[in-house]
Amino acid sequence: METDLPKFDSAFSIDFVIFGFEAGELKVLLIERNQEPFNDWWALPGNLVENNESLDDAATRILFELTGFRDMHMEQFHTFGSVNRHPLGRVITVAYYALIRIIGQKEIRPVTQYAKKVSWHAINELPKLAFDHDEIFESSIQKLRRRLGYQPIAFELLPEKFTLTQLQLLYEAILNKKLDKRNFRKKMLSYGFLKELDEKQKGVSYRAAKLYKFDRRKYFKIFQNDLNLES
Amino acid sequence: METDLPKFDSAFSIDFVIFGFEAGELKVLLIERNQEPFNDWWALPGNLVENNESLDDAATRILFELTGFRDMHMEQFHTFGSVNRHPLGRVITVAYYALIRIIGQKEIRPVTQYAKKVSWHAINELPKLAFDHDEIFESSIQKLRRRLGYQPIAFELLPEKFTLTQLQLLYEAILNKKLDKRNFRKKMLSYGFLKELDEKQKGVSYRAAKLYKFDRRKYFKIFQNDLNLES
DNA sequence: CCAAAAGTGTTGGAGGTACACCCATGA
């Protein structure tokens, strides 16, 4: 066991639950650890926060180092600070979720020395994770579900142009339940922030669906701010 | 300026937004600092996390030290980690809100050496706060508003026996808007988790109102778990 | 022409909103 972490008796880290949506399934990016403790286990990607960077800056940097992407939607959702969550010492971790568009860019650039492999895992078939990462994941999915109700996060996971069926499948994957097709479409379109394009799906061997775009400007015009959505 | 904080170039703290409800107003407990930086400023109470305690344990301890109360409802809501949020060095703070029943126990026991005074302030008349505490407060009230919709937090702020008008005033204070009396009562009673008592308000110079109790058991029977409340 | 998914309306019920007056009590 090596202890190459600076100030390891009291360190901050950031751990990421990185969500992607592909083939109708919600997926999470995991790394296979290349280091004790939990060598060979799957874990959420993450790293330590440097002394001269804010949490959000650290999150941006770490996500870039891990995936090669910038400007992903990300948000802090909980901080985990049990004394013994890390066997080698005290590490408090701020958990973020990130939403990325898998489509088109399947190859995540290989990562730090901490990871042997990086790969997407369907959220219904996750392996047992290292540390307290099961708990972190569980917490992330609950937050995601809740925020789906009042923030336009679904569109961060879809390609720019998408069909209503894709959107519905994504909602179903996040909420983990079936929705009624007609009701779903009616409601989504009634909001007025989906822009119908003059374009159709390509390469399918059945009737091609219309493509839509999320109109962020209209969305924010309709919901001045997030909070106006409720009561 | 003294720097008596241990490991001050990278410390954790917990800051509290402690809410109370009194005289129809939502209030927050602030301390007047007795120390540089921000000597004489009002600030949110808080303290450093020790190395051998989890965040929630630290929160419980700190809240007890500050107020003399245990078993208050409290919950972490965000972690603030700008590099320069504390002028003397890097301090990452995990913000919690706590809900306490002011009624009957107006005297908060005097506090640490960090505070000259401790007092309740109506949330609409807050002074400018030290550090980034304005931002932390703002964030807390938004979380509180949202959680009011799906968690039984109002009852943590009211005395055990309360009138429907008190409950309504509390909702109005948190949501910062007027509600319709008849609709509010109808809806609250329709949930079925308020127990009407054979008792009335005392000491008022007008018709005394019926008292109610929150029936936690029924609440959890009705809403198996928090998440079932939505969609 | 077949397989596959796209696309489309109506109805009933629940719940939300708007709204105004009489009642009970203590001073």
Next chain:
DNA sequence: TCATGGGTGTACCTCCAACACTTTTGG
């Protein structure tokens, strides 16, 4: 008896849920 808040019902409307068939397209 008066001032103060307590307590109550109805009508409308919006939104949600349930539900099945026809259309389009590529192979």
